[in-house]
Amino acid sequence: MSFTIKVPATSANIGPGFDVVGLSLSLHLTLTVTPSPDACHANTPLAYKPPELTYSGEGADDVPLNPYKNLTTRVALYVLRCHNISLFPSHIKIHAHNEIPFGRGLGSSGAAVIAGVLLGNEVGKLNLPVERLLDFALMVERHPDNVTAALVGGFVGSYLRELDEKHTAAASVPLSEVLPEYPPDAGESWGLNPPVPPHGIGHYVQFGWSPEIKAVAIIPRFELSTAKARDVLPEQYSRKDLVFNLQRLAVLTTALAQNPPDPDLIYEAMKDRIHQPYRKTLIPGLPEVTSEILPSTHPGLLGICLSGAGPTILALATTGFEAIAEDARKIFLSKGIEVDWKLLQVVGGSKVVKH
Ligand SMILES: Nc1ncnc2c1ncn2[C@@H]1O[C@H](COP(=O)(O)OP(=O)(O)O)[C@@H](O)[C@H]1O
């Protein structure tokens, strides 16, 4: 058994589409799965050996290498256990190479979850369809924008189906029960069966995307957990603010597919009143970057917004990438924040390649 799983980064929301739209981008989490060398030389049956996990790239100093603690392998094990497979196959090696920075609003956790679902599907030989893979991902990451875009790729809109009472309960169990961290001791069972996802939790559509549009990711050198950036959001919104976002989102999903893209239409359509105004308390410089860099001052710019829960800023543009990034850098520096920036392309979804 040898294969590679490649999952893209994502930028969620794109301004007004909070928890609704996501865009897959050209940074990847790549898992390479091979048999352990010691498995090849075995003449006699070997004792069970859990996966040997190695990791390089972004997050390498922080990520747990114990397969019962690591997010990706815990998700894979969840998928396996829901199919009555209680263990990983013995004697496999998993190397993760990650280009997606943690806690920056570029969907690192969504990518780790999708990689885990695909890993479980492969090692368990489950052949699950895309819709079912998405159900499993949504039991772990409960907003659909990142995981859907990471799985299917491109510019994607998604919603969660309203479930009946029984299925709502099944889809709302605490994450600690979906993903317990510790394996049972030898001879013991895992205890409670894991909550099997209801069918058809998430639904999506892939929008068009003008090939002229590239994404400039301006990435502050600090982490902001998505959970913390969701905690500052209100429970309720005014009708005025909701209509503001809905009007813009309706225009944006088609405007970004038009050739040539129209900056006058897109700049205004990427404004938001549902999450960005509340997150500015956590991201110094956010209001200035999203209001002072304009298509009139920066030719080629189409629109600018917070990427996911932040702190990364996403500028969509056809040219003038460096000027946009360097002026955003100046604004962040004036607040004492250093940034890195990357020019990214919109890419396809996750791929599994067998060797
Ligand atoms: N490749 C990975 N392997 C294991 N855990 C990961 C991986 N990528 C992300 N994570 C976990 O997800 C956390 C970041 O998730 P989150 O706060 O949602 O930020 P974001 O998804 O915007 O990067 C990391 O701190 C880490 O715990």
Ligand SMILES: N[C@@H](CCOP(=O)(O)O)C(=O)O
């Ligand atoms: N819609 C979510 C998206 C979070 O994306 P992430 O990349 O920051 O994990 C939100 O805005 O909270």
